Amino acid sequence: AQSVTQLDSQVPVFEEAPVxxxxxxxxxxxxYLFWYVQYPNQGLQLLLKxxxxxxxxxxxxxFEAEFNKSQTSFHLRKPSVHISDTxxxxxxxxxxNDYKLSFGAGTTVTVRA
Amino acid sequence: xxxxIQSPRHEVTEMGQEVTLRCKPISGHDYLFWxxxxxxxxxxxxxxxxxxxxxxDSGMPEDRxxxxxxxxxxxxxxxxxxxxxxxxVYFCASSPEPGLAGGPDxxxxxxxxxxxxxxx
Numbered sequence: 001a002q003s004v005t006q007l008d009s010q011v012p013v014f015e016e017a018p019v020x021x022x023x024x025x026x027x028x029x030x031x032y033l034f035w036y037v038q039y040p041n042q043g044l045q046l047l048l049k050x051x052x053x054x055x056x057x058x059x060x061x062x063f064e065a066e067f068n069k070s071q072t073s074f075h076l077r078k079p080s081v082h083i084s085d086t087x088x089x090x091x092x093x094x095x096x097n098d099y100k101l102s103f104g105a106g107t108t109v110t111v112r113a
Numbered sequence: 114x115x116x117x118i119q120s121p122r123h124e125v126t127e128m129g130q131e132v133t134l135r136c137k138p139i140s141g142h143d144y145l146f147w148x149x150x151x152x153x154x155x156x157x158x159x160x161x162x163x164x165x166x167x168x169x170d171s172g173m174p175e176d177r178x179x180x181x182x183x184x185x186x187x188x189x190x191x192x193x194x195x196x197x198x199x200x201x202v203y204f205c206a207s208s209p210e211p212g213l214a215g216g217p218d219x220x221x222x223x224x225x226x227x228x229x230x231x232x233x
Contacts, residue, residue, distance in 0.1 A: 043206075045224070104155070106155060
């Protein structure tokens, strides 16, 4: 089975500052990794995904993430956040031989002016 | 496309009542997933369908929960009888043919806006 740990439950950040959201996973098989964003009262939207290839993945809205196999991490970053980035962010993993996503507990990002 | 449609958006009911949540997936998507989101347990996969057939219902919490997909454009999640601990946001998601997870034709899951269920 796979599991995901998001190390920060709440991340307050000022507008135009950088942000990093940490995600670690555990699995006995190869996995693929995702970051989803959930804006208030909305469903989840895919930010980016790592399937293979370059370990640095770029997504929508200026986000990027880096897959580190040795550290079993997939941290999400944005160099300069906007008020509109206020949302909950979920890291998710899927085993290479499965169709089921396992989600982390989520990180709430609050961007202040 | 309108995206994944869920109804109702909010449901408040009394303990013991039957609750039916509805989902219309994106046209052409072969996979449909039902998730539950709570503060205590986060996002959990309840069940998923492929071409209207339930594939894995191991996440369904108990016999009070049932899900059906009578055709490619409609699915229901039913709770009978409902209990206060069922209060949560229920999401439906759909995906085109994902093939092997992570393969070159792997596609993301598209989520609906959710149904917020409150059982009093």
